[in-house]
Amino acid sequence: MLLIGVWQGPLEGTSMTAEADTPKLHPSVSPTGEQVAPEDADLLTACMSLLIPTSRNWKFGSSHFTYSPVWGKIVRIDFTIPDQDQSPLINRIIFSKSDDGKINLTYAVGQRVEALPPTI
Numbered sequence: 001m002l003l004i005g006v007w008q009g010p011l012e013g014t015s016m017t018a019e020a021d022t023p024k025l026h027p028s029v030s031p032t033g034e035q036v037a038p039e040d041a042d043l044l045t046a047c048m049s050l051l052i053p054t055s056r057n058w059k060f061g062s063s064h065f066t067y068s069p070v071w072g073k074i075v076r077i078d079f080t081i082p083d084q085d086q087s088p089l090i091n092r093i094i095f096s097k098s099d100d101g102k103i104n105l106t107y108a109v110g111q112r113v114e115a116l117p118p119t120i
Contacts, residue, residue: 027068029076029092031064035067037065040065043065043075043097047093047095047097047103050095051093059082061077061116062077062116063075064076072097074095074096076092076095086109089111090111090115092107092108092116
């Protein structure tokens with residue numbers, strides 16, 4: 001399992017020394033305890049502009065939008081990497097946009113989670 005987080009802003013009072021700490025820094029890989037939210041094309045465009053250059057070759061699935069009082073608006077997208085079949089494991093990108101407008105990004109590769117349902 002690989003979990004890489006990219007955060008904007010200070011991480012005061014946080015520690016990255018143990019995997020158990022990571023849920024404090026970003027939304028969970030699976031959308032648990034969140035409200036389904038309507039699609040937001042502007043947010044999706046802003047999020048996709050933050051991806052690393054190598055992601056141009058990735059194949060992206062549907063985007064799934066939710067809202068959390070803790071994390072704000074959240075967009076999750078499952079993806080595959082060419083020539084790297086990891087079935088049944090899932091690769092997922094998790095974006096969260098806080099009330100102050102900052103967008104945080106997490107790459108979760110090789111996760112044992114269910115594929116995302118499309119946002120209704």
